[in-house]
Amino acid sequence: MKQKTTRTPKPHTAHRNYDLAIIGGGSAGYNAARTATSLGLKTAVIDGAAELGGLCILRGCMPSKTLLHVADTLHAVRHAAPLGLRIPRATPDMPAIQARKRRIIADFASYRQNQLHNGDFALIPHYAHFLDPHTLALSNGETLRARHILIATGSRISTPSSIPGLADAQCWTSDDILDLDFIPKTLVVLGGGIVACELAQLLARLGTRVTLIQRSAQLLRDHSAQAADVIRQSLEADGVEIFTNTQLLRVSRKTARGKASYTIEFEHKKSANSAKRRDASPKREVVTAQHCLNALGRTPHTAPLALDLAGVKTAPSGHILANRWQQTTAPHIYAAGDCTGPHEIVHLAIQQAELAVRHIAAALEAKTAREMTSRRKHLAKEYGRRPLLSVVFTDPQLAQIGLSERDLKTSNTPYLCASYPYDDHGKAILLEATRGYAKVFASPRTGRLLGAEIVGRDSGELIHCFSTPLAMRATVFDMLRAPWYHPTLAEILTYPLEEIADQISAAKTKV
Numbered sequence: 001m002k003q004k005t006t007r008t009p010k011p012h013t014a015h016r017n018y019d020l021a022i023i024g025g026g027s028a029g030y031n032a033a034r035t036a037t038s039l040g041l042k043t044a045v046i047d048g049a050a051e052l053g054g055l056c057i058l059r060g061c062m063p064s065k066t067l068l069h070v071a072d073t074l075h076a077v078r079h080a081a082p083l084g085l086r087i088p089r090a091t092p093d094m095p096a097i098q099a100r101k102r103r104i105i106a107d108f109a110s111y112r113q114n115q116l117h118n119g120d121f122a123l124i125p126h127y128a129h130f131l132d133p134h135t136l137a138l139s140n141g142e143t144l145r146a147r148h149i150l151i152a153t154g155s156r157i158s159t160p161s162s163i164p165g166l167a168d169a170q171c172w173t174s175d176d177i178l179d180l181d182f183i184p185k186t187l188v189v190l191g192g193g194i195v196a197c198e199l200a201q202l203l204a205r206l207g208t209r210v211t212l213i214q215r216s217a218q219l220l221r222d223h224s225a226q227a228a229d230v231i232r233q234s235l236e237a238d239g240v241e242i243f244t245n246t247q248l249l250r251v252s253r254k255t256a257r258g259k260a261s262y263t264i265e266f267e268h269k270k271s272a273n274s275a276k277r278r279d280a281s282p283k284r285e286v287v288t289a290q291h292c293l294n295a296l297g298r299t300p301h302t303a304p305l306a307l308d309l310a311g312v313k314t315a316p317s318g319h320i321l322a323n324r325w326q327q328t329t330a331p332h333i334y335a336a337g338d339c340t341g342p343h344e345i346v347h348l349a350i351q352q353a354e355l356a357v358r359h360i361a362a363a364l365e366a367k368t369a370r371e372m373t374s375r376r377k378h379l380a381k382e383y384g385r386r387p388l389l390s391v392v393f394t395d396p397q398l399a400q401i402g403l404s405e406r407d408l409k410t411s412n413t414p415y416l417c418a419s420y421p422y423d424d425h426g427k428a429i430l431l432e433a434t435r436g437y438a439k440v441f442a443s444p445r446t447g448r449l450l451g452a453e454i455v456g457r458d459s460g461e462l463i464h465c466f467s468t469p470l471a472m473r474a475t476v477f478d479m480l481r482a483p484w485y486h487p488t489l490a491e492i493l494t495y496p497l498e499e500i501a502d503q504i505s506a507a508k509t510k511v
Helices: 027-038 055-059 061-078 094-118 174-178 194-206 225-237 346-365 369-382 405-410 426-430 459-471 476-480 490-510
Strands: 017-023 043-046 122-124 128-132 135-138 143-151 155-157 186-190 209-213 241-243 246-256 259-268 283-289 291-294 298-300 333-335 389-392 397-402 416-421 437-442 449-456
Touching: 017 027, 017 346, 027 043, 027 094, 027 346, 043 143, 055 061, 055 094, 055 174, 061 094, 061 174, 061 194, 143 346, 174 194, 174 291, 186 194, 186 259, 186 283, 194 209, 194 225, 194 389, 209 283, 225 241, 225 397, 225 449, 259 291, 333 346, 346 369, 389 459, 397 459, 405 437, 405 449, 416 490, 426 490, 437 490, 449 459, 449 490, 459 476, 459 490, 476 490
Parallel strands: 017 043, 017 143, 043 122, 143 333, 186 209, 186 291, 209 241
Antiparallel strands: 128 135, 135 143, 155 298, 246 259, 259 283, 389 397, 397 449, 416 437, 437 449
């Protein structure tokens, strides 16, 4: 990372007017400010957090992946016997692991803080809420006015009120897990999404006995059942006890002799395969553990903003309603990132923020409605529908891009599908990484790529082989013209591509 010389932040003058005020200095907020100043907008970033940097750097992507790499390495060392390696003992040193994580995250945070302090915009170190559609009240008693406002306040841990006892139980959150300097003996994880699965596997590999309780019928409910099943098998192989298709009845916490313990009561419904059996009725279960992790998702962090005073409406989920230009129900107010969704992904938050700012600049510069229409067409082309890309950093990783098979079926889109298993691929076999598969979806007429799903070793890297082809509307034939080196993991992608190409060619021959 290229470092900048830190200089004193620009002073803020009370009651100053801005072209754009951005609430929140995370990934969306910072990139919005950088884009705005490059377009000549007088801009302010408002963020009252004690430590600047945003969720991804401080309490999300970067610290979690730092720790997951440690757990994966420890797992590889402990399971090196099939390679002919005899490693008698490998144990985690949690204080040392945390010290390394803090050093790495401090570097990332320092870099972002320098960017915020040294940007060509005012950095206002306070919290803000609306007084009216153009006026913000700051937590230091001042006010600020802006022609346009971008809300980029992110999300916070969700504590569903529908679960009795959860709010009073003082469960750990992902923040607590990422700062642990000891290895818990036992832990119950509430939830089965990305954060729940990643952190459950992290602690299980470090030595914690983990029980995971998921309300849905499968883990990772936004992904395919096949992919979720592979991840479940891996978690169970690591010793995680998993209950899916449950209803949480109560979470309670007791303290005795200065030590807390948790009791989780829930109903466990049998799988669909056992629905016709006599024992298919829900069974009441009770699980106890020293600690409990609330990984039941996140909710938009908008409650303190007084959005009603600005005319900004939200969906039942709490997400701010926004159109394709990121405009809210108050057209001069925009939203980007986790607070508006629909996906909690950093690169999407950045794209949304940049689109919002460029739309603001277009509105300020356009002299006529016709000119604004022209500028919108240009923005629509530049920021048009891009393939959705997501990665789950369990081991094996789960990666998906473009349309999923569920999307294709729901929209009645014709498609061809082909997959190839890791356990029949040479490089995966010699790496002892045989769990998973690579799957491709394409148009049956032209072979145009529609999506891909990879579950397996390094799938978070491999999925990017499809990023440019999907964005360029390329075909399976285009991808097969490229060289694929042997032996590599990436080579596994050629097998489903070839199968689809053969199907299309055979169909044309019959015609």
